[in-house]
Amino acid sequence: MASGPGAVHRSSYVNPLVPQVYVLGSQALCGELRAAGLRVSGGPPGSGEGGAEEEEEGRPISRCHLDPEVGAVLVGYDERFNFVRLAKACSYLRDPRCMFVATNPDPWHPVSGGAGVPGLKPQTPSAVDGETEGQITCTVRPGTGSLTAAIEVGSGRKAVVIGKPSRFMFDCINGTAGAAPLDPGRTLMVGDRLDTDILFGANCGVRTVLTLSGVSTLQEARDNMASALPDRRRMVPDFYVDSVEDFLPLLTG
Template identity: 45%
Template sequence: MAAGCVQLSRPLCSQILASVDTLLFDCDGVLWRGESPIPGAVQLINRLQEQGKRVFFLTNNSTKSRQMYGEKLRALGFQARPEQVFGTAPCSALYLRQEARLRGSVYLIGGATLRGELQTQGIACSGSGPGPELTPGPGPTQVWAAEPLDPAVGAVLVGFDEHFTYMKLCRATRYLQNPACIFLATNTDTLLPLEGGGVPGTGCLVKAIEAASNRTAHVIGKPSTFMLECMVKEHGINPSRTVMVGDRLDTDILMGSNCGLRTILTLTGVSTLEEARAHQESNSPDRHKLVPSFYVESVADLLPALD
């Protein structure tokens, strides 16, 4: 059985908080649900910062900018600045510019925020939005297969796209037939949890393009390590004195494991304690990476340790 998955008592919580300088929080399901903050979350975040802890907010949502998240946090009562937010939209643009050293433009499956982040980094892109109407021809498959491609495109980036179509799938696949074309995904979350149910997430679009192109996307968001690498560069945080707090085992907790961080699962969101225990009891080392170091019923359980 893998170690970890220990419920945080007040004394143990005090020890953990004393041993860290920085706390990384997922947002939806951890700090809020929909438009309502989790009870005690606002007080926790504000008190942590009043006591000198550094707090950052991590999201796989590519449809909102740092500024938009900063505004939502402040509207809910959290003390937060846009530079404390790390999301897949700005990090994808940074990766293409700084890590991949992209030459050329991007074929983008994604929305206006993702397009704006690319443009902020001076990266030209096409494909975002509903797309042009098809012109009359011998048939849709022949039209899509014969459509001219832009020779300037050097990367395909996939984020959440409410206008995703078969035509976009065809176009992305054709660009990716060139092995030199970079294939990037903001995240691979397959479900967006919403009140009353969920809807397919970005991961469903990524899987479709991976299957069609017989290629695997490089993922920017959780559970990848890239967002933490961005924080280390921008803010100089020390991973050994950092803890990750999240509600999803396959993104938040796995990212923490991949980065060598201690992790705390909160049970107010997607994943359950039963799922964590099942991973813990497994004989698979890969599943052990999904086991949190600690768990709490809610982030509010951390508050008494700050008194």
């Protein structure tokens, strides 16, 4: 969930009658919610919301406290996701009145500098500490979709995804006060992921460009094109480029 003019619209998906939102996500995400007038618990250390939870991380789950004011669980990208946070989110969601919202379904992200060998288990936590030369390191960082899936299994609930590929974001942009509505015929969706970026463009009726410098590959796009499954054929871009750098001549020319 990126910051910008649509932040208030995205945050307002959560019922304004909800007293408080339990957040698994970044400080920026917490800030957007507060800017929209919502109270926040959870959040990362240093954001003003996570102190009590940090103290609970060493306690048994049975001694971790729940806030009775929480009426929604919002899952974003959270590098401090742990067993306590998972237990709290699942416990809040035992109440059917508690909303369950996720910012996006991304299952994973590539790790810059990671070096792996297929079939072998990563042996070091990072390739940034200067001591991993010649060693196998993590190449994947779990995304919001992975965290959401864990909570879905533990709670028996299904999250409502409000980010890509849902067209909710497109409607938010078009609903921004003072902004001219987007013309789908003059709009281009550029992204590196077939199952979110390109599918988002298809859901919104705009043309799409796949950049090959990220997650999805050209072969995956070709496989989708050859598939007999309609859902996979929707994840085929109209165009592709090696990198977003290919757009620079058009912007500077």
